[in-house]
Amino acid sequence: MHLKIALLAGDGIGPEVIDQAVKVSNAIAEKFNHTIEWMPALTGAAAIEAVGDPYPDKTHEVCLASDAVLFGAIGHPRFDNDPSAKVRPEQGLLKMRKKLGLFANVRPTFTFPSLLDKSPLKQERIEGTDLVFLRELTGGIYFGERGRKDDGNTAFDTCTYTREEIKRLAIKGFELAMTRSKKLCCVDKANVLESSRLWRETVQELEKEYPEVTVSYEFVDAVAMRLVQWPNSYDVLITENLFGDILTDEASVISGSMGLMPSASIGNENALYEPIHGSFPQATGLGIANPLATVLSAAMMFEMSFGMKEEGGLIRKAVDQSLADGKVTEDLAQQGSTPLSTSEVGDYLVELINKE
Ligand code: IPM
Numbered sequence: 001m002h003l004k005i006a007l008l009a010g011d012g013i014g015p016e017v018i019d020q021a022v023k024v025s026n027a028i029a030e031k032f033n034h035t036i037e038w039m040p041a042l043t044g045a046a047a048i049e050a051v052g053d054p055y056p057d058k059t060h061e062v063c064l065a066s067d068a069v070l071f072g073a074i075g076h077p078r079f080d081n082d083p084s085a086k087v088r089p090e091q092g093l094l095k096m097r098k099k100l101g102l103f104a105n106v107r108p109t110f111t112f113p114s115l116l117d118k119s120p121l122k123q124e125r126i127e128g129t130d131l132v133f134l135r136e137l138t139g140g141i142y143f144g145e146r147g148r149k150d151d152g153n154t155a156f157d158t159c160t161y162t163r164e165e166i167k168r169l170a171i172k173g174f175e176l177a178m179t180r181s182k183k184l185c186c187v188d189k190a191n192v193l194e195s196s197r198l199w200r201e202t203v204q205e206l207e208k209e210y211p212e213v214t215v216s217y218e219f220v221d222a223v224a225m226r227l228v229q230w231p232n233s234y235d236v237l238i239t240e241n242l243f244g245d246i247l248t249d250e251a252s253v254i255s256g257s258m259g260l261m262p263s264a265s266i267g268n269e270n271a272l273y274e275p276i277h278g279s280f281p282q283a284t285g286l287g288i289a290n291p292l293a294t295v296l297s298a299a300m301m302f303e304m305s306f307g308m309k310e311e312g313g314l315i316r317k318a319v320d321q322s323l324a325d326g327k328v329t330e331d332l333a334q335q336g337s338t339p340l341s342t343s344e345v346g347d348y349l350v351e352l353i354n355k356e
């Protein structure tokens, strides 16, 4: 098969980790007789510098012409420390999500047997954890009305959801639950927020269409607590944009390193795959960034966009093997052992794939 993949490396460590995912994907393509046409395009601070827009129209066209988008990271401290900056790299990400219609953000959290001791949580609590968040990505407080009142001393951000927006995300959640343990948790704050009550109402309606799925409704504050107490009691969780942003960062520490967890952002027409970590500006160019989250995002791309389970499986197998062999970057290296560089980890994965 011929695969057209838009390549948005972005800022900070983005380009370094993306390079490893490209190497690994090329090795997979060769093994399974696919050809990949990489279509690089600018995003984030790099795009602001070049053309003054963090998600230029040209990049959007490249994404639309592709079969899938592989994305690194965006963000630059130059903008973080300047609250008055008119254009920010993060706006590029939000614009991209909205324009590509990527309304469902799939963020899995799982553990690796060889890394259980890396987690800040007790081993017996996290063993067997395998959960997936479906975070709504194009609505809520991220996109609602916001502003300052006249005197400049009052600011507001509004969380708005339509029944349709909730429904299309919830349907993805029910469908995913049907392929897993048929357990779905709806995370909201329905004891306080009207938008959450609409979430609950909409999900309750849908329950009738999926009688096999057991749905629990839990408040976001309680989930934040139970997620680190009993992570393995969850399976599929659906939630609105901001709750999902916060909870998925919390969930990511369970596996032991932020550099491990992949994600997919899907819509009806387009799909984008990216590591859940950020641009880690302090590490830029040092060769210490862990590329595994991006490599695993490429695995998700093969599986979800191209239906290539075997290809994705082989990437996952190589990742597991590299972890078991201790061929890892410094965030995961055992004390006393020499860590590999970002690019050496990529090379090792390619070697493992070629040996299969
Ligand atoms: C994420 C990030 C983004 C978000 C930022 C960079 C805008 O935190 O993808 O989780 O808040 O959605």
Ligand code: MG
Residues within 6 Å of the ligand: 245, 246, 249
């Ligand atoms: Mg986030």
